[in-house]
Amino acid sequence: MQTFARSMPARTIHRAAACMAASVLALVQLPAALANPASKVDERHIEANARTGKDWPSYGLNYQENRFSPLKQVHTGNVQKLGLAWSYNLESSRGVEATPIVVGGVMYVSAPWSVVHAIDARTGKPLWTYDPKVPRESAYKGCCDVVNRGVAVYKGKVFVGAFDGRLIALDAATGKEVWSRDTVENKKFSYTITGAPRVFKGKVYIGNGGAEYGARGYVTAYDAETGEQKWRFYTVPGDPALPYENKALEQAAKTWDPAGKYWEAGGGGTVWNSLVFDPELGQMYIGVGNGSPWAHRTRSPAGGDNLYLGSIVALDAETGEYRWHYQETPGDNWDFTSAQDIVQADLKIGGKLRKVLLHAPKNGVFFVLDRTNGQFISARNFVPVNWVKGFDANGRPIMEEAVRSAGKAEIIPGPLGAHNWHSMAFSPQTGLAYIPAQHIPTALMDDPNWKKFNSNHPGQMMSNTGWNTGRIMLEGHSKPFGRLIAWDPVQQKEVWRHEHVSPWNGGTLATAGNLVFQGTADARLVAYNASNGKKLWDAPMGSGVMAAPISFELGGRQYISIAVGWGGAFGMGDRVADFKSPGTVYTFALGGKATMPERVAYQMNALVGGLQYDPKLVQEGGALYNSNCVACHGYPGVSKGGALPGLTYLPAPMIDHLSTFIINGPATSRGMPNFAGKLSEEEVQKIRAFILGMADAVRPQAAPKP
Numbered sequence: 274m275q276t277f278a279r280s281m282p283a284r285t286i287h288r289a290a291a292c293m294a295a296s297v298l299a300l301v302q303l304p305a306a307l308a309n310p311a312s313k314v315d316e317r318h319i320e321a322n323a324r325t326g327k328d329w330p331s332y333g334l335n336y337q338e339n340r341f342s343p344l345k346q347v348h349t350g351n352v353q354k355l356g357l358a359w360s361y362n363l364e365s366s367r368g369v370e371a372t373p374i375v376v377g378g379v380m381y382v383s384a385p386w387s388v389v390h391a392i393d394a395r396t397g398k399p400l401w402t403y404d405p406k407v408p409r410e411s412a413y414k415g416c417c418d419v420v421n422r423g424v425a426v427y428k429g430k431v432f433v434g435a436f437d438g439r440l441i442a443l444d445a446a447t448g449k450e451v452w453s454r455d456t457v458e459n460k461k462f463s464y465t466i467t468g469a470p471r472v473f474k475g476k477v478y479i480g481n482g483g484a485e486y487g488a489r490g491y492v493t494a495y496d497a498e499t500g501e502q503k504w505r506f507y508t509v510p511g512d513p514a515l516p517y518e519n520k521a522l523e524q525a526a527k528t529w530d531p532a533g534k535y536w537e538a539g540g541g542g543t544v545w546n547s548l549v550f551d552p553e554l555g556q557m558y559i560g561v562g563n564g565s566p567w568a569h570r571t572r573s574p575a576g577g578d579n580l581y582l583g584s585i586v587a588l589d590a591e592t593g594e595y596r597w598h599y600q601e602t603p604g605d606n607w608d609f610t611s612a613q614d615i616v617q618a619d620l621k622i623g624g625k626l627r628k629v630l631l632h633a634p635k636n637g638v639f640f641v642l643d644r645t646n647g648q649f650i651s652a653r654n655f656v657p658v659n660w661v662k663g664f665d666a667n668g669r670p671i672m673e674e675a676v677r678s679a680g681k682a683e684i685i686p687g688p689l690g691a692h693n694w695h696s697m698a699f700s701p702q703t704g705l706a707y708i709p710a711q712h713i714p715t716a717l718m719d720d721p722n723w724k725k726f727n728s729n730h731p732g733q734m735m736s737n738t739g740w741n742t743g744r745i746m747l748e749g750h751s752k753p754f755g756r757l758i759a760w761d762p763v764q765q766k767e768v769w770r771h772e773h774v775s776p777w778n779g780g781t782l783a784t785a786g787n788l789v790f791q792g793t794a795d796a797r798l799v800a801y802n803a804s805n806g807k808k809l810w811d812a813p814m815g816s817g818v819m820a821a822p823i824s825f826e827l828g829g830r831q832y833i834s835i836a837v838g839w840g841g842a843f844g845m846g847d848r849v850a851d852f853k854s855p856g857t858v859y860t861f862a863l864g865g866k867a868t869m870p871e872r873v874a875y876q877m878n879a880l881v882g883g884l885q886y887d888p889k890l891v892q893e894g895g896a897l898y899n900s901n902c903v904a905c906h907g908y909p910g911v912s913k914g915g916a917l918p919g920l921t922y923l924p925a926p927m928i929d930h931l932s933t934f935i936i937n938g939p940a941t942s943r944g945m946p947n948f949a950g951k952l953s954e955e956e957v958q959k960i961r962a963f964i965l966g967m968a969d970a971v972r973p974q975a976a977p978k979p
Contacts, residue, residue: 310377311445312429327826329375332469337617340698341783342824346831348786352800352810356865359397363856368418368840375825383421387435401448405435412944413738414463416485417842423469434466452500462488471548480544484565487741490542504593508542508561508581521595530575538726541565546612557590560612566743568719569606578603583611597647608688609636616699635690653765659685683749687715696780696821707789708758711776714749731896735904769806775849780821792818796850815854815872834860840916846907848915877922886962894963910967921968932957
């Protein structure tokens with residue numbers, strides 16, 4: 274682990290060293306509170322800042338996590354005058370999903386591999402960099418890229434969750450490590466951390482990812498000063514032969530069938546993204562993920578709701594004790610996590626002001642709940658869905674049983690969700706929520722060859738790297754889309770929408786200037802009129818955008834800032850933009866005159882060809898490709914490549930000598946799995962035949978597809 278001097282280009286070491294010297298001088302000259310502005314961040318600061326919006330001190334800006342900035346210097350009448358104030362090179366090539374934190378003129382932002390950068394928010398100059406040195410060989414343990422969604426700051430410390438499962442506290446002034454804790458309880462499972470920690474009343478909270486592989490979900494609270502574990506809440510029951518940790522899990526166990534021995538695969542329910550605090554009620558709300566395996570009848574043969582999968586759960590923030598829950602997808606069968614961002618609001622519904630939660634999870638339904646007790650208020654789909662007919666008076670989904678029980682069925686929305694982790698904003702000014710909505714067509718069927726935890730057969734999705742879904746993913750035939758939807762949560766209806774060219778567009782920011790900002794998959798940052806959706810401004814980005822913008826004020830000037838870098842579950846193997854610039858933070862202000870960084874064109878070779886292969890091996894090679902390659906590199910011939918290369922567009926020598934690249938190959942230092950001992954030379958040749966066969970299949974003059 275290093276601060277400043279990490280493995281980087283010489284120019285970066287030079288600029289970091291120069292900045293370090295300047296920082297040391299500043300520390301000598303300035304009072305401690307100014308030298309380390311993060312020292313002022315606590316509950317009172319976050320609540321006071323919610324009224325001014327000058328800082329962006331926490332993940333969703335405020336405790337409501339509504340991503341609504343009260344700043345209005347930039348508004349619908351002058352947004353066209355936005356120009357680049359500064360940019361900062363994150364020196365990364367994988368997906369950037371982080372929300373930057375800005376406090377007292379310092380920006381803290383995380384990059385791929387959980388690297389943390391501290392930046393002068395006035396100028397874009399580096400202050401320090403911390404690299405937790407995540408082992409590159411651990412990349413395969415994450416389903417969806419080596420991303421990180423951000424850090425937390427509190428009383429002079431910066432907290433980051435490392436991809437390999439460590440929770441780390443840093444000194445906010447220097448970037449030096451204060452403490453580190455391994456959050457992974459059971460090394461049998463492939464736990465990761467990609468989400469941003471939260472801090473509340475002296476405790477730092479974090480959940481984990483891993484339910485694609487086999488995991489038992491939990492959220493943990495640690496002492497912010499010492500790192501001591503204070504409590505842990507499990508989201509699904511464990512082995513029934515052992516005592517349950519609390520009464521909530523004892524009740525949950527009644528909704529699982531022990532015949533499926535669900536605990537052997539963990540059961541799932543990872544809390545990988547959304548953690549929200551309610552200071553008034555002393556509660557925290559967590560969004561619980563999908564089942565492990567995905568297939569409902571496999572993990573719980575007799576059915577059952579499988580609590581607390583696909584649920585919002587309210588906990589006592591001090592003790593971690595269960596208070597209430599609402600399950601949005603009973604008996605999850607489609608990877609319909611509820612880990613998407615949860616927004617708190619006070620809305621007048623039925624003539625009465627109510628304290629509510631607003632939630633638009635992967636299942637495509639917008640939920641409004643009473644946050645005092647979890648009571649169902651309303652629900653309506655914000656995109657087309659085929660899994661549910663409606664909701665009864667108690668808020669229970671009325672399932673489309675034909676879709677649930679079908680041996681093979683296209684599920685709408687697909688497993689990548691109608692709304693994934695990309696942040697939703699809510700404007701109290703317009704009363705609208707702004708949802709990055711999408712659909713990526715997929716059909717699913719139960720895997721007849723899945724027998725137990727860590728089943729591994731050719732054809733099973735990424736099973737040779739540890740995936741554990743129990744389902745087979747097939748091509749869907751519905752129309753894909755990406756759109757920005759402005760949604761009225763009181764009337765439960767769409768007010769306006771903007772259609773994008775692709776799914777996988779970025780999170781949203783709403784401002785008091787009656788604006789909504791969103792980055793797009795085709796490499797733009799766009800501003801819309803928040804009331805009617807009229808496009809008012811855009812700026813080119815160096816690659817497709819996934820993360821959400823923020824706004825802050827320094828010296829009386831409002832800034833709009835966003836961290837950019839293409840990747841993630843969809844973006845690893847697919848893309849829309851023809852650019853693949855390094856990860857970059859772009860910061861705009863009225864009258865900004867800085868020069869935009871040069872955009873780097875995506876380097877893609879011609880479709881590979883001219884190599885000999887045995888067509889008889891193509892079919893078996895396709896099954897092996899599905900169990901080893903597809904989640905990262907996409908479908909060969911069809912996928913042009915995203916953050917990672919499309920394999921049919923690699924140079925011919927690499928394909929011709931494929932085994933030297935995937936068995937003890939050079940790319941393992943960058944996160945490529947090492948398939949030594951996992952694939953034989955004969956199997957590699959089958960995968961090679963499939964790649965070449967698919968290249969021939971999509972070549973215009975090619976023979977019919979094998």
